[in-house]
Amino acid sequence: MEFSFIGKPAVRLDGKEKVTAAARYVDDLDFGANLLYAAVVESPHAYATIKSIDTSKAEKAPGVVKVITGKDFPYKFGMYMQDRYIFAQEKVRFVGEQVAAVIACDAISAERAAKLVKVNYDVLKPVLKVEEALTIEGCNHSTSEPILIHPELKNYEHVPWFFPRPESNIAHIRKIRTGDMDKGWAEADHIFTDTYTVPRYAHCAIEVHAAVGLYDFSGRLTLWTASQSPHTQRHLFAEALAPLGVAHKDVRVITPFVGGGFGGKAGVSMEILAAALATTVRGNPVKVLWNRAQEFYNTYQRQGVLAQIKVGVKNDGTIIALEQNLYWDAGAYVEYGANVVNAAGLSASGPYRIPNLKIDSYCVYTNLPPGGPYRGFGYSEFLFGLESHFAEIAKKLKIDQIEFRRKNCIIEGDRLAYGGKMNPNGLQEAIERVASEIKWGEEEKTTTKAHAKNIRTGKGISLFWKAPAMPPNASSSAFIKFNEDGSINILVSAMEIGQGFLTVMAQIAAEILSIPIEKIRVETPDTDRNPYEWQTVASHITWGTGSAVLKAAEDMREQIFCLIERALGKERKDLYLKAEGVRSHSDETFHLLYKDFVISGIPMEDGTFRGGPILGRGSFMPEYTSAKSNPETGQGGKPNVHYTVGAAGIVIEVDTDTGKVTIPKVVMAVDAGRVLNPDLVKGQITGGVLQGLATALYEDMRFDDKGRLLNPSFTDYKIPTTLDIPQEIVPVMLEVPGHDGPFGARGIGEHTMIPIAPMLANAIEDALGIRIKSLPLTAEKIALHFQLHSHKLIANDNHSSL
């Protein structure tokens, strides 16, 4: 296919705004002199009963307008399960949970008064680990009955594809059963079992969460939020505040530019406070702005996981059976996080063909902050164990790592864990490209300190896959309108969170309508003006919203052809769009420019006009998906629209004395279906690789024995700087088009960080002969393992306790 705009690099539509600081984020907006500020009163305990709240002192403090507690808002909310309250009710369930809020004339008065609110607690023993939350076979834990975090679990409303276990801390189990496990184990020549752990991580977008709410005297509730999900927010605000008489049409969510999301700004977290508080101070906008510490402990966190893996293989390396128990530390509220658990369970076979599968993915309540979506949506977490384990197996069977993956990788038409068929994909090509780029099998010469005795080199690889995790009816829509000069505005409600979505939507419309990108404007949404979009998550925007934009552009083309046929008597089959206007195949002289008719209409001989403003409309919903399945086997539905796949490889140098890892090269091959903009795909790769490396090497949320987060700052939770980037990142873009999506495109945004941790762990093993089974792979941990290993103090298999 020959394209004019698709597949070409383009200067980002929002580039100029961003390099000139014209771009406005929520906290940059001005709200006038009557703006009020809120500060929250936070729980100092991980688990406690609230005995009493005394707000009298705070109410009298200077500048204070109002003090709000749970009594004022006894309402529940939640994305997939309604297990969360706007303010804590009888109990607090994590350190930092909002118990009350003070609204004042300025931020400092609000903060000071919040300290004057006296809350009396009965402190309960918190549950801080999944091992304490349930009885798990093979885990060390106390034998006493687990403490229940949500005794009311059985009463919680939830989506039909969740299966909570009342009277336990299990909010949901996703089970997968295919094939015959007994037969699988019997046929296997070897069985390998191991346990891997992954801690919690923070998104660390540089912009903190911010929300401003205004409930005016007409009953209109407007929210300005730093969000990936304006329409979902509108829906959840309207649902939660329905008891106050708020309806969808009365709620308006405006989302200016967002300073980074990574899943952290999906759904509704602290924004519910701005919505609720605004209703108590009618006519005054009220701002809730998180500080960096709150950003760490009171937004979603990436969930930790404990993965027990058992794999049966044949002597020739064929994987024959996989059993995987994933225990997710989902935190105090799982309204969003339970779906991460679900998505991971559905796909925990990884991109492999495995005939016999038994997967149990447990969503476990703990008294740690709520887990939730984070770039990768559970896949990075389970893939660490799986790909590490496969590397170990290949090594033990003396089969080459690449060969092992070639042999077992999933191909088009293979049966998926839940029953459907694997979509066309470029996984095999990705494996070959990565192998050749990192010169797999060839000795690497140390690049920096060649010949130094304490430097060892290693190579590692990992495959990856991910499907968008969405409800089966998640949908997108688009309007496109023409302007007098033939330029267009595209109205959509997906969010520009840095991925370059505005630009890609413009490229899609440009391709259909033959309009240069410079004449296209796409803005961030306002739910009053822009049509519906589910959320900007799941790497589904290019595919889903892109499909809606494509349809809207085609709709305009149809209208244009119809009009010209009607007004000028030209046959529509003969018409096509080119160079900002309409052309005719049979009449080369015919060229009617958009600017001459799309608003003003086509003049007729009698002085009348035909036409009227051309408006495009497009909706998209994948009508072939279903979440209906057997709860005991996971079979029967088609929960995923497709998988995006790829492979990644790394070359490392490790200092055996210090454990420090330097990275000469990373290769990332991803099958985008169709690369709509290579520059933006590359951007996702360079960004995702570094974010992945940081989670693999040093990021780590640490909690004390009371459930308090010990490192809620960039001083103590290090994220990478310019000093931490690999020497070279090679992006490889493959194109095996999908059956839908604009020009066959699939999302690739999250995928770029998914294989990083196991790839790195495998390279460390290759370099030093040590297998580390818990993240992060800090220099300290590497050096310690290596010391113990080389002094034969521990057997290589038996040091996961470190």
Added chain:
Amino acid sequence: MKKTKTKTKTKTKTTTTTKEVANKCSVQFLLNDQKVSIEAPSNITLLDLLRNQLGVKSPKCGCDVGDCGACTVILDGESIRSCLVLAPEVHGRKVVTLEGIMKKSEGEMSELQRYFLNKNSFQCGFCAPGIIVAATDLLEKNPHPTREEIVEGLSGNLCRCTGYTPIIDAVIDYIKQKS
């Protein structure tokens, strides 16, 4: 930018007790070549003064404690973190923000900004003003930095989106074209 230099300054903002009413002070300084005279609480930071009292929104707040560099501005020719400087400290001094850099280029983007634009250097853009100010300052002092010097010079500015490569590459391309 040396982070440690400015980080030692104590911030009185958080230590003010409830009883103390914030003292006002009058601050006069040169902001982007324009004289500014303003009454402001003496315990607010320069970042707060710029953003909330003067409406200059290019410096962003990513942490408020000197960790992220999103608030970077130039104070008397040195790039600093404006969240670590108290408003009264800038009295009689010169402050330049990204707006000032564009003012110098007659209201247009600077040459360096154009390189960032054409390289699609930024994604969410939240770190952009701080990084562009830091890079501008770096190039002012060292017009032909090596890659290592650029990496070092920008190491105090956090960006979560880009992996930094497209930012560093834009600076390198800019220097290449200059020489």
